[in-house]
Amino acid sequence: MNTVISVSGLRKSYGSTAAVNGVDLEIKKGEIFALLGPNGAGKTTTVEILEGFRDRDSGDVRVLDFDPATKGHAGQLWRDRLGIVLQSTLDAGDLTVYESVSHFAHYYDSPKDAREVIELVGLTEKSDALGRTLSGGQRRRLDVALGIIGNPELIFLDEPTTGFDPEARRAFWALIKKLRDEGATILLTTHYLDEAEALADRVAVINKGQIIEVSTPDQLGGRANSLATITWREGDVLRSERSAHPTDFVKKLSEKFTGEIPELSVKRASLEDIYLEMIGGTHE
Amino acid sequence: MSKSTGKSPTAISIGIQRGKLEIKQFMRQRESVVFTMLFPLILLAIFGSVFSNSIAEGVTFSQYFVAGMIASGLVNTGFQQLAIMIPMERDFGTLKRLRGTPMPASSYFIGKAILVTLSMLIQVALLLAAGVAFFGVNLPTTAEKWLLLAALLVLGSACSTVLGIAFSNVPKSGRGASAVVSPVVIVLQFFSGVFFIFTDLPQWMQQVAAVFPLKWMTQGARSVFLPDSFATREVAGNWETGRTFAIIAAWLVLGLLWAVRSFKWERD
Incomplete structure (x- = not known):
């Protein structure tokens, strides 16, 4: 299976407002794919439909060859293959990094080793620190650790570096590339253009509920010929x-x-x- | 593509892991441990000292009050604890994060039930210890009474747990949850004969209270801790044990349906 995500004719309205108005997407195995768009463009709604958090009104959606709207046990088996890193969370402040990560490992069929994952995200020195004592950047690394502990084939990253200093962002980008090199497919939403440019193999720009263009970062909008x-x-x-x-x-x-x-x-x-x-x- | 399915985690094994985690987190939140566990003891100390009179042959008010506080303990550790804690977890994104993992929903609730059971047992043990040590409460002497107590704790705590999960959708935010939930509990306590002798309350209050489970939990607790001679002072002239269990069980079923239908993993 070479296509990890395929979406066609996706629509979702809230009341009379069409948040997603006919989105088509095709994301291949091993890609880092960035979804760019201003607030309210339909970015979050699209991704949350792909993650199975939201139901769609119409359209075909396959994620890892599975319809995310499916309920019940089949959905759990599917989630075993996903890693979802949401926007900033504040939970588990009373648990140490190691406790959180090793606990999440229990949810998965064949998780990675907790210590290795903590090492991978660069939190080894903070293993025994409580969640609430972490800085914003460390907190985000913990979010990623919890997202990848299940050894996912597909990782969703929502605004991963908001609030990072430049050095932390570079370190974070290196981590994301490493995950891709290990075989994961990554769907990234961001409104940092430099982030999309530094990381993404392909970029889709979404506005007013529609994909305006899908391209590589250096070709986007005819940039190479501009x-x-x-x-x-x-x-x-x-x-x-x-x-x-x-x-x-x-x-x-x-x-x-x-x-x-x-x-x-x-x-x-x-x-x-x-x-x-x-x-x-x-x-x- | 498909991964090895050597030892797929089950809903129960994950639920037990969640229970351990819940207890660990609970124990680390010192303020809430102190509030949940010691506040009823403080109330007991105040009421026991202020009302030291006898209300019937061989029954002091503090004995009556201890029975009521044990029933309240079921409400505090289940309903109140969960209806405040879950909206906070919803605000913090804990629930949404869990929703994105293969963890079965039932495991989350098993974990909460484990937390409630442990805190309920600690609460009841503390109240009993204080009641026996300072307020002349007599522990049950027959096996039937102990059995009745065990059944009351199991059923009452289960009922309180599911109602807490169901009610967790009522507060609009985690920060406001305490302000919404606590008054409900306190009013119910007044109506249900925790702070006053139930039969001394106005008729209408008694009738309202009889709809809700706390009144039946307190009556059940009295049937365990007060002498059987006191049963004639109850509304029906007896303990109404069958009816007590039937009504708590009915609330358990109702709460379960309500919780399953209304539970939200995300704030709207």
């Missing part, structure tokens, strides 16, 4: 020009100046520029 902006100083004026052939442009420019072109910069649209344009937002 015009580059060349900026330089001429006398007192800072000039800029958009060009499809920036190399040629800079060549010509260099003939005008002797030596260095003052304050020269060549910039392509950042993922953020593209993304904001796609969702109809404005920069700054």
Whole structure:
């Protein structure tokens, strides 16, 4: 089975508001797939339907070859193969890291070793610390440890690095890549563009309940072919020009100046520029 | 693709693990342990000292009160504890996280039942010890009375547990849960003859109380701890043991249906 998640024509309304309005998705085994979208775009609803937390109105959904809306014992067997890392939780403050992780291992058919998982998320030194004494970043690592203790084939990560400092985020990204390298498929929701860029093999942008585009981060929104902006100083004026052939442009420019072109910069649209344009937002 | 199914965990084995975890967490929450366990003893000390009069031949008010407090202990450790604790777990995301694991829902409730049973036994033991030591309460002397006590504790605690789980959907948030649940318990205690002699209460109060299980739990506890001669002072002129158990059992079934139908793993 090469397709881990397949969704077609997914719809879900709350009252008269369509939160998800015809979403199609296909996520392959071993991918890190990022779902990007502003708040209220239908991101959470879509993911919660895939996780089996919410029922859908219509559409076909298969997650690990199983319909998440199925109730009962079959659903438990299916959950044995999933790892769900929700947005920040505050529970288990009175348990140590080791107690929480080793307890969750009891829920699964063939869990990983608790100590190994704690090591993997970098909490070994905090093994015997109570949950409520952990920092935000450590807390998030514990959330991930609890999500992966069951040795899941598919991991859902919801806004995993909200509130992290830059160093912690990099360490966290390395962890996510490691999990993928061990064979897991990862569906990530985030509104950090750099996170999607650093981690994801493919990105889907969702807005107003619909997928606008699915692409690799460097191709999104025609980014690779977008015009580059060349900026330089001429006398007192800072000039800029958009060009499809920036190399040629800079060549010509260099003939005008002797030596260095003052304050020269060549910039392509950042993922953020593209993304904001796609969702109809404005920069700054 | 499919994993080895060597020793699949069962709902019961996971439930027992959850019970251990619940007890561990409970013991680490010192304030709540003290509140749940010592508050009834403080009440006992106050009421026992203020009302030291006899209410019948060989029956002091404190004996009457201890019986009522043991029945209240069933409500405190089951209904009150769970109806406050579960909304907090719902707010903290504990329940949603559990919902995302293969843990069977029944295991969660087995864990809660284990926690309630343990705290109930501690509570009853403390009240009995204090009652015997300071308030002249007589322990049952016949096997039938002990059996009656055991049956009352088992059925009453089960009833209180399922009603606590069911009622956990009523408070809108974990922070407000205590403010919603505690008054319900206190009013029921007043109506059910815990703080006053039941037959001294106004007729209408007695009738309202007779609908709810606490009144029957207190009456059942009196039938264990007060001399049989006191039975003539009860509303029906006897202990009504059959009726007591029937009504508590009916609430158990009702609570079970209510809990199963209404339980939510997430805050709306």
